[in-house]
Amino acid sequence: MRSSEIEKKADFDHIRYAQLWEDADVLTSALGNCADQTLVSICSAGDNALAMLTLDPARVVVLDLSPAQIACLKLRIAAYKVLSHSEFIELTGSRPSNRRGALLARVTDATDTETQRFWQALSPDVEKYGIGGVGKFERYFRIFRTWLLPLVHSRQTIDEVFTPRAAEARQTFFDTRFNTVRWRLLLNIFFSRFVMGRMGRDSAFFDHVDGSPAQHVAQRIHHAGVSTDPSQNPYLHWILKGNHGEALPLAWRAEHFETIRSRLDRLDIRLGSLEAFVSTGEKARGFNLSDIFEYMSPETFNQVYGAILTAAEPDARLVYWNMMAPRRVPPEYRDNVKTLTEIETRQKACDMAFFYSDFIVEEVVS
Template sequence: MKSEVKENRVDFSLIRYSQCWEDTEVLLESLNIQENDICFGILSAGDNVFSMLAENPKKVVALDISFPQIALAKLKKEVFNSLSYEEMLEFMGVMKSDKRIEIYDRIKENLDKEVKEYWDFNRESIEKGIIHAGKFEKFFKIFREKILPFVHSKKRIEKLLEKKSRQERIEYYDKYWNNFRWKLMFKLFFSKYVVGKLGRDKEFFRYAEKKYF
């Protein structure tokens, strides 16, 4: 079978995913990892394979064709090993910070030569927080900052995020959130064309079932 990799259909020179969006609790429950297991996974942003380590397997092997994804995961690994929990959140981009380059300069000598060279050249991504560096994450940033405010007010968004029971969440969504503007925006912004253009890559949909788009 021909693939988008062999035919050079996809650009692997950029970070496509700086976070993994799967639920790791579901992943770990499904795998039921035991101490003598050897686990294998696609590296991507690294989060899923890192989560496997929490189950203390014998070994975790990760593979990726994209060097930027490998560089991202190796930087994350060094961050986990070298920084405190609070510094990790700050450096990654969970919290606001103007010290990320300073933190990077403290740990960069621990990185492989090629990985260090990559991040020395991409310091802007470090300044903004590496969990925001992926193309897919930038797509969600457009949605969050440019699109969603035209659909729902800040007050309504904050209300959605308030603690509620399951039934209260359903009722709020049905009554206040799932209106005509939301449905129209969702259909357009998360269409195969727009997601393929701004979020993923159109070639990634070659094997997706059409009924979902």
């Protein structure tokens, strides 16, 4: 089995992402028509692999190096099976609840022993924050929201962010109420490379990133607050208020609950790297690659990209994000794929998971 560069550097015993911070609407639109095909997805917390079931694929191979991340998906599978939709979104943390302990116990009873043990240990935190709130990344946002945000904005200002408004009124609100000197100072401190590396992302993940995370975040906040409508943004709502508002991520919406539930047996979950999958000789028609390329050196990225092409069927799409480090088809493979610029532009404009700098859709030339 080929090992992955990041596997040697980061710690995979704990949940890093307890929910998906990549917009599944953007992902599923970019993958296009995948009915009856094999798809591949990086697991992370599992929500986007679940969202991909709405495309009616024959199967979704779900990969992750981290047993803790795979345990997130296994728990969700049991939750879809034993809970109603309203119970489900209480357990996730999307909605307030005082019975998450009991909901979790029902769900863990329907999982394997390992998953059960893993999640039982997290029960006190699940009661407080929901299963979508117990990762390192969400803890980072929680510290921001609990200790720092109140120094800058009142509760009323935060609530007013989510008042539906037309684009012009959003710009005025942003300029006059939100983007204050204190807010800008807070961004510069909280999103300094040092603090982010210590609290949110493993510092190894910054090895290949240029530029200041704070500058990048400031631009992206404008996208989330002005270019797109905050009242429709579940990710922004969670960051600023600790739960979801009216808008939910795709896989957690009522309208997809039964569809996903009825297709859970199409998930093929594998603990291991993408690099290991592409060396099995299996082929797929679409790849949700999250932002994993950013965690690789440019040389490793080139090698892995080439290996993915050998596992890609004609017309297969490679869909991925960049947060800060630029990654697109390496020059040596430019003749093998075409960039679907129109889809990229359209989807980037409505990407609610606003912190990424780029969204890439490449299609294998048949």
